[in-house]
Amino acid sequence: MKTIGMRTLLGTAAASICLIAATGQEATAGQLYNGWNYGIDSFNDGSGGSSYEIKGLAIKETTDSVFVALTGGMPLAGVAASGAADGNIGWGDLFFNFSGKDFQTASNQSSLFGIRFAGTNDSNAPSTGVYQNVQAKSVTGVNQGYTSLRWYYDAGHNQPNTQGTDLPTAQAAYNYFYPAAVASNPTTGNTPILNVINSGTKVGDITALASSDLSAAGLDFGHFGATGTQTIGFQFNRSLIGSGDYLANVFVECGNDGVALKVPEPSSMAGLALVGLTAAGSMLRKRRPLSASITE
Ligand SMILES: [Ca+2]
Ligand SMILES: [Ca+2]
Ligand SMILES: [Ca+2]
Known part of the structure; x- marks a missing residue:
């Protein structure tokens, strides 16, 4: 269950990064x-x-x-x-x-x-x-x-x-x-x-x-x-x-x-990517103690 949880989280983080990349590309007309x-x-x-x-x-x-x-x-x-x-x-x-x-x-x-x-x-x-x-x-x-x-x-x-x-x-x-x-x-x-x-x-x-x-x-x-x-x-x-x-x-x-x-606004694209990565990192950090408690 812990493994599945981490996979899901990593998948979510990866999807967020892909979405950011795709959005950035689209904005680059x-x-x-x-x-x-x-x-x-x-x-x-x-x-x-x-x-x-x-x-x-x-x-x-x-x-x-x-x-x-x-x-x-x-x-x-x-x-x-x-x-x-x-x-x-x-x-x-x-x-x-x-x-x-x-x-x-x-x-x-x-x-x-x-x-x-x-x-x-x-x-x-x-x-x-x-x-x-x-x-x-x-x-x-x-x-x-x-x-x-x-x-x-x-x-x-x-x-x-x-x-x-x-x-x-x-x-x-x-x-x-x-x-x-x-x-x-x-x-x-x-x-x-x-x-x-x-x-x-x-x-x-x-x-x-x-x-x-x-x-x-x-x-x-x-x-x-x-x-x-x-x-x-x-x-x-x-x-x-x-x-x-x-x-x-x-x-x-x-x-x-x-x-x-x-x-496209370059700083907003960089900012958006930063927000996405920070959010993904924050999710992983928050999830770890929870996973640990489930294992116990
Ligand atoms: Ca022309
Ligand atoms: Ca011309
Ligand atoms: Ca002239």
Whole structure:
């Protein structure tokens, strides 16, 4: 009876650990490799040539820092484009949405975090850095681009992994970027591509990372065959943004390509595992004297 009791307990503990592992894996929506979460984008959905082709977005979080990397054909300073109001088309801003709501609703409620990392783009943020209480706006129109996501898809750019591996289909993209009423009836009139910071409060700076820094931090787009001619990276303090799971995304200024990435909260996953192990250990410790008394 004692043996059976211990087996049951060990089985329960093992099951708890498996459940934690399975939950952790499920929460890791991005493709996790060497501590980085990867959203690998279609290699064939950049409209306008190789400069506009995004291949991937990757994020690594430590206790203190958030590391971000983007790869594709778009340089940090953009490319010359006579059709753009400022003669240049480059990266939009990067957004982090912790709200659990669709992007447009979160934007309307100024509950996004935004990061301007391209110093020469058309962002309304006054300087590069991390911003909170962010509302987004679209600058696709002044960058010779798509004034709606529906137009971009209608133009033939609806490819598998359209917004990276976490938002792989056009419908998944509509469901994330717009309220349900729009996602069920997306038109060229109701699906603006909100791609830069319109308003917000700056809370800190970013530090640019060279490719050697990124390699040292374990970044490896090559593992997914997704190394672009341009790889951009930066780092900022973890305390500048919210906590919990979030979805990160970025478009180029013209809306010709975009990529997103779901990032699970690493500390909560570690915390959950710790709670599970502590509970299992506690059960074993409590059971032992009881088993001993039964044997007597
Ligand atoms: Ca792409
Ligand atoms: Ca521009
Ligand atoms: Ca894309």
